[in-house]
Amino acid sequence: MSEGTQLRVENVSLSDRLQNIELSFSPGSIQIVIGPNGAGKSTLLRMLAGIEEPSQGKIYLGKKCLTKLSSLEKAAYLSWLPQRPYLQKDLLPIDIVSAARYRIKERTRIAQKKAVAYLESTGCSHLAQKNIGSLSGGELQRVQIAALLAQEAPILLVDEPGNHLDPLGQKQTYELLAKAVQQGSKTLILISHDLRLAPLLGIPDETAENTSTSLGKPSCPKEVNVIGLKNARLEFCERIDAPQLPQQLENLYQLPYSSLKSSSPLAPQFMLTEQSTASASPEVIGERKGEG
Amino acid sequence: MREYFSTGVGVAFMVISAWLSLHWDLQAHSELSEFIFWQMRVPRVFMGLLIGGTLSVVGAAFQILFQNPLATPSTVGTTAGATLGALASLALGWSGVQLSSALILPSVALFSFLGALLASGLVVAVALRPGARMEEVLLAGIAITLASGALAQGIHAIADARTLFLSSQWALGQLPQLGYQKVLLAVLPLGLCCALLIGKKRSISSFAMGEDWAQSIGVSTRKTRVLILIAACLGVGTSGALAGPIAFVGLLVPHLIRMTFHPSPARLLPLSCLYGASFLCLTDLLAREVIDGREIPVGVFTALIGAPLLFFAVARRQHF
Structure with a gap:
């Protein structure tokens, strides 16, 4: 069941933050959710993670309604990486990652061993015993991706993983996600402002196709969709190679397509203004996450 | 390694403080020593360990649950309710x-327990509302404390002098001489x-990573929240009924442990229980023995010793 579970959103609304959303995510696919600030992207993800309940409509996980499942059952399918996690400064990565395995009944010692293995897989096992308050943004993101994967859920919900990171950090983050998606045949639902990073997920891009070998990408997953949200409404949901996508992106952001998708995934000068101005360090303690 | 060390030191600390507390100056009461040992000291040391452990583990659970280093049973109204009940x-x-023929339940104990129950009940009601945020629960607790x-x-x-004296004595906290x-x-x-809070340490500790995240990894956050409040009400209500509101233990002990051993949030709970038990046992020994023939309320000593300890621990803390 775990690998073939379809996530379906049926005519879902959440007060005025999301309205009449209709989506379906097939197993093993990659979904990139984009849209201007306040479009409801994070709300959609929080709802898929079961943290917020829709005020109208239903979300189905296979044949089951998401709101009817217990937290433990939900956690077996859905793993969520918040945009700005709330973490106390004196926590250790190993404790965070082993805590993420809550749904798996095992001894603390085993959980810690597994946690180290997952930290290893994201290239940060050397940070296992360091206070997270002393980590850099990129290091913290690696720890959090380790926690995301340690939950061993088939569907990953990732909220703007490249936010606050420098171009190299963004590249590494996306490559880690790509590795997880392809090796673990997981479904990835990702919020991102930057479609230029999509090739890093192993998605063939018409402009980046020739250089793909240099990134060492395995084969492309069968389905990659781009979901556009604006003003709490679903604007479009298109395959990434759909011919009408460029036009829809331009409509969505009111920006020329050339500035949204350039040949190089690492071209800081082309970054959307929103990405480059939101450069605050990851919030650690004392601040609430914003909605939207 | 760090786990074994902190637990080992804790167990040693507890054994030493219990032994000291039981045997201190016992020879002075030569002909009565057996009676004093079995009828007075053993039950009292036992109560000290139990109450100290309970208050500390509740404090630790509250600090994690509310993601607030200042949270203690006093912050969510439990202590205030108990105090009001006792005073009434x-x-x-x-x-x-x-x-029964031999057993009278003192009404101070009964009332303070009921007071704690009522105050926590109101806060639990707020915590149970769907979508209730932790800071709302904290605010409700503060409102109840103020009221x-x-x-x-x-x-x-409007009370007479005797009531005033008794209530101020009670409010300082004192380990009871119980049969x-x-x-x-x-x-x-x-x-x-203690069993509930330590048994659920994995669920409770996940709150340290934020409530939403806790929920997303499979913790039933609403249930955990209510469970902590109910366990705290039981523990703090009972210990308040027996010993009065013993100051600071629930705030100090978890912080001192955190700063000394840097445990994971899940380890903080059992460690708090262990060290809190020893801490109250030792301070009670001081309260009994510092002035010959006269007992000083233990609450005075928990604050007198604990507050400077906390102050220096905070002042000396290395920041990264």
């Missing part, structure tokens, strides 16, 4: 309920409180 019973001048405080002030204003029957009566709620 003193002012009314009732003696107690006869449980109980105002009521207590009102009772103080075995009452010890047995207290073991159940206190033990249950």
Whole structure:
């Protein structure tokens, strides 16, 4: 069941933050959710993670309604990486990652061993015993991706993983996600402002196709969709190679397509203004996450 | 490694403090020493360990749950409710309920337990509302603390001198001299409180990573929240009923452990229980023995020793 579970959103609304959303995510696919600030992207993800309940409509996980499942059952399918996690400064990565395995009944010692293995897989096992308050943004993101994967859920919900990171950090983050998606045949639902990073997920891009070998990408997953949200409404949901996508992106952001998708995934000068101005360090303690 | 070390030191600390507390100056009462040892010290040390452990583990759970280093049972109204109940019973001048021919449940204990129950019940009701945020629960607790405080002030204003003296004595906190029957009566709620909080340490500790995240990894956050409040109410209500509101233990012990051993949040709970038990046992020894023939309320010593310890721990803390 775990690998073939379809996530379906049926005519879902959440007060005025999301309205009449209709989506379906097939197993093993990659979904990139984009849209201007306040479009409801994070709300959609929080709802898929079961943290917020829709005020109208239903979300189905296979044949089951998401709101009817217990937290433990939900956690077996859905793993969520918040945009700005709330973490106390004196926590250790190993404790965070082993805590993420809550749904798996095992001894603390085993959980810690597994946690180290997952930290290893994201290239940060050397940070296992360091206070997270002393980590850099990129290091913290690696720890959090380790926690995301340690939950061993088939569907990953990732909220703007490249936010606050420098171009190299963004590249590494996306490559880690790509590795997880392809090796673990997981479904990835990702919020991102930057479609230029999509090739890093192993998605063939018409402009980046020739250089793909240099990134060492395995084969492309069968389905990659781009979901556009604006003003709490679903604007479009298109395959990434759909011919009408460029036009829809331009409509969505009111920006020329050339500035949204350039040949190089690492071209800081082309970054959307929103990405480059939101450069605050990851919030650690004392601040609430914003909605939207 | 760090786990074994902190647990080992804790166990040693507890054994030493219990042994000291039991045997201190015992020879001075030569002909009565056996009676004093078995009838007075053993139940008292036992209560000290149990109450100290309970208050500390509740404090640790609250600090994690509310993601607030200042959270203690006093912050969510439990202590204030217990204090108000005890004061009301003193002012009314009732003696107690006869449980059996030999066992009277003092009405101060009964009332302070009911007060704690009522205050926590109101806060639990807020916590149970769907979508309730932790800071709302904290605010509700503060509102209840303020309201109980105002009521207590009102009772103080009209009370007679004897009630005032008794209530101020009670408010300092003092480990009771109990017979075995009452010890047995207290073991159940206190033990249950510790067992619940330590048994659920994995769920509770996930709150340290934020409530939403806790929910997303599979923790039933609403259930956990209510469970912590109920366990805390049982533990703090009972210990408040027996010993009064012993100051600071629930705040100090978890912080001192955190700064000394840097445990994971899940380890903080059992460690707090272990060290809190020893801490109260030792301070009670001081309270008994520092002035010959006269007992000083233990609450004075928990604050006198604990507050400077906390102050220096904070002042010396290395920041990264």
